[in-house]
Amino acid sequence: MASTRAWLLDDSPTSLLQANLGRSYRIVLALMRNPLAVIGAIIIFVLIITALFAPLIAPFSPIGQDLANRLQPPGGTHWMGTDELGRDIFSRIVYGARITLTIVALVAVIAAPVGLLVGAIAGYFGGWVDRVMMGITDVFLSMPKLILALAFVAALGPGIENAIIAIAITAWPAYARIARAETLTFRHSEFIAAVQLQGASPFRIIVRHILPLCTSSMIIRVTLDMAGIILTAAGLGFIGLGAQPPLPEWGAMISRGRSFILDQWWVATMPGFAIILVSLGFCFLGDGLRDVLDPKQGDKL
C-alpha cells in the first residue's frame, strides 16, 4: 500500500500512465481535504447508486395506484406520504433520480463537446472564423436562458427529450467561451508550433493537442452548471413542458402537489428537498474541483 502511494506521488514518473494516475491521485487527495467537496461527492455518489438500483431501493411501484391510501401523511409504511393517486412519494423520488441523472448527463454530453469544439476552432483559427463563431456564441450568451429554453420546447413540443435538447441549446455557449479563452492562452506555444511543423492537420492538432488541455476547466464549469440544469429541467416539468405524467420527474411532482399544498404539504415539499439536495451536491463538488484544479479563479463563480 505504501509503495503504491509512493509510486503515485513520485515526482519523476517513468511512464505516461504513472504521470496520469499520479495527477488524478493528487486531485483526489486535495479534494478529500475539502469537507464540502467530500459531502458533494457523497451526495452525487448516492444519487448515482439510487438511480442504478431504483427497483431494489424503492419499496413500492412509482406508478402503481392505490386509491384507498391516497394523500396519506408521512409515517408508517409511507415515510414521505402518498400523493393524490396513492402512490408512495419516496418510491417516486427514487425513480425520479433516474430522470434527473439522465437529463444532466445528456445535457452535459451534448452541450460540452459542442461548446468545446466551437471554442477550440474559433480560438485556433482566429480571424473571421473566430469573429463569426464568437459573434453567434455571444448572441446566445446574452439571451435569457430559461426563456430561450421555453421557446424551443414550445416549438419542439413538450416532452423530456425536447426539454433536454432545449436546455443543451442554451448551455453550449458558456463552454465555447471558456474553450476559446483556454485555446488562446496556448495557441502560440512552442509545442503547437512543433506539431504544426511535423505536418499535423488542424483537425489533429485541435482534437489531440488542444481539446485535452481544455478539459479540466470544462469539467469544473459543467459540474457548477449542473445545479442550473437540474433547476431548469425541474422548472420545465413544473410548467408542464418537461417530463410528462406519469413519469416521476421531481418538478412535475411539485406541480401536481400544488393543488394540495395547503392541506397535504408533503406532496409538493418532498420532491423539492430532493432537488435542493442534488443541486447542492453539484455546487459543493464544483466549488471543490475549482479550488483544486483552478485556484486562481478564487471565489468567483
Place this chain on the structure above:
Amino acid sequence: MTIEPQTQPQMPPVAPEVVSGTHQRRFKQVALAISGFIITVALTFLGLLAITFFIGRVIPIDPVLAVVGDRAPKAVYEAARQAMGLDRPLILQFISYVGDVLTGDFGKSVSTGRFVADDLARFFPATLEMATIGILIGVFLGVPMGVYAASRQGSWVDQVIRVIGLLGYSVPAFWLGLIGLAVFYANLRWVGGPGRIDIFYDGLIPPVTGLILVDSLLAGDLDIFRNAVSHIILPASVLGFFSLAYIARMTRSFMLDQLSQEFVTTARVKGVPERLVLWRHAFNPIRVPLITVIGLSYAGLLEGSVMIEVVFSWPGIGNYLTTALLNADMNAVLGATLVIGAVFIFINKVSDVLYRVLDPRAR
C-alpha cells in the same frame, strides 16, 4: 433556479492610477464606448430576432393549415400560403418579420384574440413592479450582508451568508414560492394570497402607469395600496432572495479583494475607525463593479419571475408566456420571448457599458 446572470463582471487588477488625459480624450472614449454599445446591442437584437424567427419556422404546426383547415382543397391552400407570404425565400420572410417587429406588430394571439403587442403592454408593468421590488430587497439586504461577511471572514455569520449564497443556486424558485404561500398566506395569514390585489379592489383605480403601487398612491387610495403591498411582498421577497444570494456573494468577494490591499492596512494603522475603513476606503472602489452585478441581477430577475408568476397567478408577462406555451399560441410565445429577451439584453449591455464609462481603471 438560476437567476444567475450569464456574464460575470471581472474586477480589473488594481494598477497605479494613470494620469488622466484631457477632456477631449475622455469625450472621445465615451463616444467610442457608446457607438460600440449601439452596434453590439443592434447585432444582438438581430440575433434574437433570428432565433425567434427560426423557432417560428421549425415548429411542426403548419401555419397555413391553422388558417384554412386540413380539408381545404389544394388551390385554397396555395392561395392562403401566398397571401401569408410563406412562398417567398426565407431571407425575404425574415426581413419582413424584422420590419413587423420593429413597427410593433407581433400578430394576433390565438387564445386572447387581441394583438400580442397590446397584451404585452398590459402584462409587462406587473412583471416590472415585482422585479423592481425584488431587486430593491436584494440590494438593500445583500450589499450590507456581503460587506459584513467580508469584514468577519470565517465567522459563523460569514458561513451563514455563504450557505445562503449556495442555496440561491440550488433552491427551485417555484418550490420556494409554494412553501411561502403555504406558510405565510395559508397558515400565518401575514400576506395576501395569489394575484396582484384582492378581487373586490379590482378595477377601482384608473390605470395610469400600470404599476398598482404607484397608481393607488396617485389615486390617493391607501386601502388599495396596503392591499397591493400585502400581495406583492411575498413573491417579491422570493425573487429578492435569489438576487440577495448573488449580490451578497459578489459583494463579499469584491470586499475581500479590497481589504487585502495595502491602503486598507495604512488606514487602519493611522487609526481610522473600522466602520470608516469598511464603508469609505474599501467600499467606495467596489461601487462600480457592484452596479454591474446589480444590473445583471435585475435582468436575471425579469427572467426568473416567469416561474414565480406561475406560482402566484401574477398577471405578468411570465404568466402570459406560459399560458401561451400550453395553448401552442405561437405569436404570443414569440412576442413575449422577444420582449423579455430585449429588456434582458438591454439591461445587460447598459450595465456593461456603465462599468466601462464609470471605472477609471477600465478605460
